[in-house]
Amino acid sequence: MNPAPTAGAPAPSPARSRRRNHRTVDRIAQILELAAREHGGLSLTEIAQRVGAPISSVQGLVNGLAAVGYLTEQGRRFVLGPAPYVLNLLADRPPVSVVRHDDLETLLDMTGCTVLLGVMVGRDVIYIDYATDSPAHAYATETRIHRPLIRTATGRVLLANLDKRELYAYLNGLDPADQQYVDGFLTELNTIRSEDVATTRGHMNPEVWAVATPVREDGRVVAAVGLAGTPGQMEGRQDQLGQILRTQVRSLGHRDGRS
Numbered sequence: 001m002n003p004a005p006t007a008g009a010p011a012p013s014p015a016r017s018r019r020r021n022h023r024t025v026d027r028i029a030q031i032l033e034l035a036a037r038e039h040g041g042l043s044l045t046e047i048a049q050r051v052g053a054p055i056s057s058v059q060g061l062v063n064g065l066a067a068v069g070y071l072t073e074q075g076r077r078f079v080l081g082p083a084p085y086v087l088n089l090l091a092d093r094p095p096v097s098v099v100r101h102d103d104l105e106t107l108l109d110m111t112g113c114t115v116l117l118g119v120m121v122g123r124d125v126i127y128i129d130y131a132t133d134s135p136a137h138a139y140a141t142e143t144r145i146h147r148p149l150i151r152t153a154t155g156r157v158l159l160a161n162l163d164k165r166e167l168y169a170y171l172n173g174l175d176p177a178d179q180q181y182v183d184g185f186l187t188e189l190n191t192i193r194s195e196d197v198a199t200t201r202g203h204m205n206p207e208v209w210a211v212a213t214p215v216r217e218d219g220r221v222v223a224a225v226g227l228a229g230t231p232g233q234m235e236g237r238q239d240q241l242g243q244i245l246r247t248q249v250r251s252l253g254h255r256d257g258r259s
Helices: 013-016 024-038 044-051 055-067 083-092 101-111 134-142 153-160 162-172 182-195 237-255
Strands: 073-076 077-080 113-122 126-129 197-201 209-217 220-229
Touching: 024 044, 024 055, 024 073, 024 077, 044 055, 044 126, 044 182, 055 073, 055 237, 083 113, 083 126, 101 220, 101 237, 113 134, 113 153, 126 134, 126 153, 126 197, 153 182, 153 209, 153 220, 162 182, 209 237, 220 237
Parallel strands: none
Antiparallel strands: 073 077, 113 126, 113 220, 197 209, 209 220
């Protein structure tokens, strides 16, 4: 029998009195904390050892967390993914440290194009900050709409920096509507990797063209910055805009002592 509450003390909350640890939730929390603490990532075997569970029990959790962006796999090692940063965004905490909002405003002034900062969450890109004179772009960014990676310039830059196994798994799992973009992306893949620039022309919306470059922190691609505009704004300028964008974003990494 539970002891009676002490006289004058508040009765325990029913929700709190029923609250119990959940083994699966505890294990997920432990995996995420391990990934956050180990900047070089952990293999599946190392995660299982640290958690004290068989690989067979941990593998499904790790794969599930990677599928929704809470973990990212790099060279068969798992690091913390961007999804927790998106939660921080909702809590008004900056998810990417090397790019500041003022940097996006500077790019807007330099180019006249909408400037977007995007991260990969699961199989999509989400824009977490922007600078624009376009109400339509402002609305789409504020509502955190998920966009397929393969259809956006920011998404293509992020895809190009995945390891081969993860990239091919993504491409093989695309919806039929997005399969039409695979051949073109693979044709451009080596160029995107060597030049650090990707472009799209109406892949998401026929009235929007874009160019993007990756954002690196501690040598790792964590986000992408893109410029977007109408075909009239972008035609004949995409190469020039890509060079401006790449130069400016790379300079931000040097400013903060990153590469």
